[in-house]
Amino acid sequence: MIETRFAPSLIGRQRHLDRTREWVTTLATGRGRAVLVEGEPGIGKSSLMRAVADEAKAASCQVFWASCDELSQAFPLLPLLDALESAPVASGPAEIAELLRAESAPGNGVDQVAAATERLLDLVDELCATAPVLLVVDDLQWADPATVQTLGRLARALHQLPLLVAGVMRPVPIREDLKALSRLVAPADRQRLHSLSEAEVARLVENAAGGKPGPRLLRLAAGAAGNPLYVIELVDALARGGALTVEGGLVEATGTRTPGSLAAAIADRVEFLSAPGRGLLRAAALLGVDFSVSELAMVSGQSVGELMPVLDEAILAGVLRENDFALAFRHPLIRAALYEEMPAAVRAAWHRDAARALADGGAPAERVARQLLPAFQRDDAPGVADEWMVRWLVDTGQRLVARAPGAAIPLLRRAVAAIPAGVAPHDLLACRLADALYRAGEPAGAADVANSALDYVTRPDYLVDLHWTLAQCRAMEGRAAESLTALERALSLPGIEPRHRSRLQVLSARTHCMLGRLDAAERLADAALASATAVGERWATGWALGVLTIVRGMRGEVAEALPLFDQALSVAEGHPGLADLRLVLQINQAAALSNLDRHDAAIRAAEQVRQLADEAGNVVRLGQAQTVLGELLFAVGRWDDALSEVDLVSRVSKDPAAECLDQGVAARIRLHRGDASAGHHLAEAQSEAERLGDVVIGAYTLARSLEREQADRPAEALAVLMDALVASAEEVEQMAELLADAARLAVSLGDGKAAREILTQAESVVLAGAPHREAITPHCRGLVDRDPDLLLTAAERYSVAGRPLPQAQALEAAGAVLAERGDLAGARTHFTSAYGIYSDLGADWDLARTQAKFRSYGIRRGPHARHRRADSGWGSLTPTEMKVAGLVAEGMSNPQIAAHLFLSRRTVQTHVSHILAKLQLHSRTEIAREASRRGAGFDQAS
Structure with missing residues (x-):
């Protein structure tokens, strides 16, 4: 039971406390939920959630507290990583942070932020398997987009995790991603804190002043407009100034020295500190609301021993508080007041000096960049491209691009603009800027930078990087064909060495292949292979062989492709720059085995490469592996398992072709089952198909045709298939998938001409x-x-x-x-x-x-x-769902079940969702309880 007499800032919050107590009670029983606590600064949001945290700890729940601030917005997942730093699991945030900081070159297929998000979700899953978890994210309005996205992912999985996700935020600024997140929270779980009433203010003043307040003191407190923090700071300021006396048994205000605003009241508190204390707190304010003592030592230039007396003074004065293994300002407004009182120019210079001190002290790139961003956010900021910053961007910039592209972009823009083209670092930094823009989801901006750089960049390895980035951007926008002109121009440049020529030829071959131009793709891949082999260029050799396997597969020459897979995999073995290629080859090898109807081997291969892609943090290849696996499971009739691989709730980041195929498979299953949700899958597939242009995706084409047939428009259904057969004439396996349905429709319509055309094509496959x-x-x-x-x-x-x-x-x-x-x-x-x-x-x-x-x-x-089969109850569970239910009953987390069954965590999550829906249960705890009731019969079934 929370006693408000020991928590002055919770006076007037009894109704909210009663509601939050229900949250903790439900959490302790294994049921998850998402909640939001909103209100203006100082209204008591954090105090309320600290009370919730205390109750959760008393109920044997694990509690983790993440704090966001303005400085963290450009750094993906930083608040969550800091909050989970002490998580008691074998693979924790330290490993995730290292994954984020790993250098990643353009085109290597690894999205560190997406990979780290998956690891974080695994980590939370594992924590929930040991005890219920409360995760508080304070000042959510400042959270980076990746953190908000991760919270959304958690919120969608709460029905199967003992997890209470609590967002604490101000009502402004309004952000679209936060609005989307808030829609995942039930209206009853959104708590809005309002100003205290006059009677509640009087009780708070009495508590803070240590006695019943007199009329003058109450009049002064009324100026706080019911804001608890302002009331407390006001009374404390009066007490420090000796302006409180006892008159007739009442505590009364005397004199005229009273703070006229909350900021003034906070400033008054800081003014009572010694001069060294105020200076140190301003340095701490540069680091954010939460900060480590070691980083403060670097920035201040003092040893930890020298800092301790001053820090103790600030803690005693109520300015700082201990925060696990770090320190924090007692309230963000205190830190803001200290920060804002510094002149902007002084603040910028101090941020720059802090960045250099952190870099010299070996701090990670994101910590250094966190200081550089505010140092150079003003147009007139001094030293925009001084030697130190440029050197740091040259040495560390690629790691920053991989870790936090949004933070890298403004720094790289300033450096690129300040250094003339042709001066050594300019071209390198321009390549990194294009890569950062692509990674940040700005393909149009990345293409503009890359195109401009191609006008003057001459160094071959930079040219290859720029073309790689440009090709990816155009592919995302459905403009892959535009890359070919630029690549042809690059290949005609004088002085291009064979090594780089072969790389450009490979990129051109991949683009032709993407557009379905198989003859051109084969010709360029053969040329690249010959050139690369002659000079020992292993990267281009591997990718040229990879393109040839794709060409053979698309033509239906599967048997001829199999030896090429082995040859390419041998070339890629052990080469760090070809790790992505190995995954591509293994994915396509699984598809080739399926095309030969070697389904068991194909499914094993797809499951293995999916696991390898997950471990490597290659989210794009993970998505493609799941796509191939979903298509395989559809082909062999395991439709429920196929839907689990392409379920919308557990979608991974995929390229347009894979996403279109996924949604096409899901739509086909839903249409055959007469499920109304097929329309949603078709709409998703259509949006991806529009990005692909003229590329034919068989599963989507069949779904479109079936939709028209079910709408009693058979002529339109046949037309969809006939158009696709013409467009995929070079892609035999794609064409083979469409022929039988096309023949059936042609016969039903009495269209002899179409039937004859279909027969001719059928004999060719x-x-x-x-x-x-x-x-x-x-x-x-x-x-x-x-x-x-x-x-x-x-x-x-x-x-x-x-x-x-x-x-x-x-x-x-x-x-x-x-x-x-x-x-x-x-x-x-x-x-x-x-x-x-x-x-x-x-x-x-x-x-x-x-x-x-x-x-x-x-x-x-x-x-x-x-x-x-039954639609609900234990009899409705698929064999895989029965296995998953059995492992849930044994207390395994989703990542543990995934490892045990060679599935992805997302797939397990989807299976658990289906189990809960079919059994009409609400939590994993209930699955375990129901499984135990089934006893031996359940064990036998699973």
């Missing part, structure tokens, strides 16, 4: 050793010629290939042809087989359509047809 490709011609010809034997041959080959959906479609078509011929017994047999497969897939739309079709022939579903 046969691939020996790939049963699903061997099935396409008999499937299409069986549909066109109404030949049940050909359709049954196709169904048998699809069965061998392990692809249930086309198998069911071929069986259904064979049954329909037999029914037309009057062979109702044969039709019933194949109808029942198709019905059973559709039932296993949960394909409600196909079941309804098939039943209606065969009912017209007088055929009812056979007595031995399998029943569909």
Whole structure:
């Protein structure tokens, strides 16, 4: 029970305290939630949450407190890393911080911020597995975007974690990302603190003054407008000045020396410190609300021993407080008052000196940059591009770009603008600026900088970096073709060495490949391979082989691609600059194995590379691995598992093609199941497809066609597929995916011309050793010629290939042809087989359509047809969900379950969400309880 008499700033907050007590009680039982506490500065938000933290600790919960300020906004995840610094886990924030600080060159595929976010989420998950967790983020209005995004991710997972995420913020400034975050908080869990009433102010004054206040003192306190901090500071200022006396049993104010504002009251408190104390506090104010004593020693130029007496004085005076292993200003407004009283020019110069002192002391790049940013934020700031800052940017700039591109951009802009083109550091810093803009999500700005730099940069390695950045920017904007002109111009420059020429050729080959221009891609990749091999350029050799594997795969020449995978992987082995290529190769190798219907090997390969990408922090490749795995699981009929890989709630950062494919797969499943959410997936896929231009994504194309068919617009459905078949003429595997559906629609519409075109294309995609490709011609010809034997041959080959959906479609078509011929017994047999497969897939739309079709022939579903799986309860769980539920019951965290089952944490999170929904439960604790009630039966099932 919180006793307000011991917490003056909580007077008048009993209603809020009662509500927050409910939060802690719920948390202690294993249920998570997100809450927001809002109010003006000094209103008591932090005091309220410290009371909550005390109650949470008393209830055996873990408590972590993150503080944001203006200086931290450009540095991703810094408040969370600082808050979790003492987390009792093996892999903690120190390792995450090192990951963020690792140098990352343009084009290496690693997004340190995204990778660190994943590690932080893993860390919170592990903490929640040991005891409930309260995570407070104070002054959320100053949080960096990555921190806000991470909190949003946590908020979406709270239904399965014993985690209370509490945001503490002022109502202004208003930010779009914070508005989106607040929408995740239930209205009942948003606490808005208002000014105290007159009676509550009187109680607060009595508590602070140590006696019942007189009328003059109450009149002075009324000027605080009900702000608790101002009231307390006002009374303390009067006490320090000897302006409080006891008259007739009342504490009364005397004299005229009273602070006229909260800032004045705070300044009065600081004025009572010694001169050395005030000077040291101003230095501390440069470092932020929270600061380490070691960094203060660096900035002040004093030893820790010399600092201690002054720091003790500030703590006794109520200016500073201890904050775990650091110190903090008792209130952000105290720090703000000290900071703002310094003239702007003095403050800027002091920030610059602090940056240099921290750099000389070995502080991380982000700590140094945190001082440089305010030092140079004024247009007239002195020494904008002095030698020290330029040298520091040359030595440390790439690490800063990787860690905090938003912080690097303004510093690099100033340096690039101040140094003439051609002067040594300019070109390097321009390359880094373009890279920083790309990483910060500003592709248009990055392209502008890169394009401008290409007009004067001549050093070959810088040229390659600029073209790499430019190609990525244009690909993001659906303008990949524009990169080709610039690359051709670069390749024609005199004096380009073979090593760099081969790298530019590889980049050009990749761009052609991305645009589906396979002949040009192959020609350039072959040229790059020859040039790179001749000079021993390993990077270009590996990537040239990688492009050739992609070309072979897109043409359907899968068997020819397999030896190239082994050759390329051998080249990339052990080369740090080719770590990204190794992941690309392994992802594409998994897809190639799938195209040969070696699904078990393909799924194992996809799961392995997904885990490797996760460990490497390569979020783009992680997303692509999950995409390949989702497509594989769809093909073999594991649709629930496929949806878990592409679930919207657990989306990872992906390129447009992977995202479009993901959403296309999800839309196909939802459409076949008659699920209304298919429209949302289609809309997501369409937005990505528009960025890709003319590139055909098979899963999305099939989903678009199916949507039109279900809307009773079969001619439009066929047109979608026919257009895609023309556009993907060079991409055999892509084309093969579309043919059977196109043939079915052409026959149903009586479009003989289209049917003949489809048959011609079907005969060109046969691939020996790939049963699903061997099935396409008999499937299409069986549909066109109404030949049940050909359709049954196709169904048998699809069965061998392990692809249930086309198998069911071929069986259904064979049954329909037999029914037309009057062979109702044969039709019933194949109808029942198709019905059973559709039932296993949960394909409600196909079941309804098939039943209606065969009912017209007088055929009812056979007595031995399998029943569909339940939609809820333990019987509705998939085998994977049963395994996950069993491991949850054993007390494993999501990361632990992921490692045990070779899944990603996000996939496990999605499985847990599905389990909770199907069992109508609210927490992992409830899953464990229900599992224990099932006892041996559950163990057997899992």
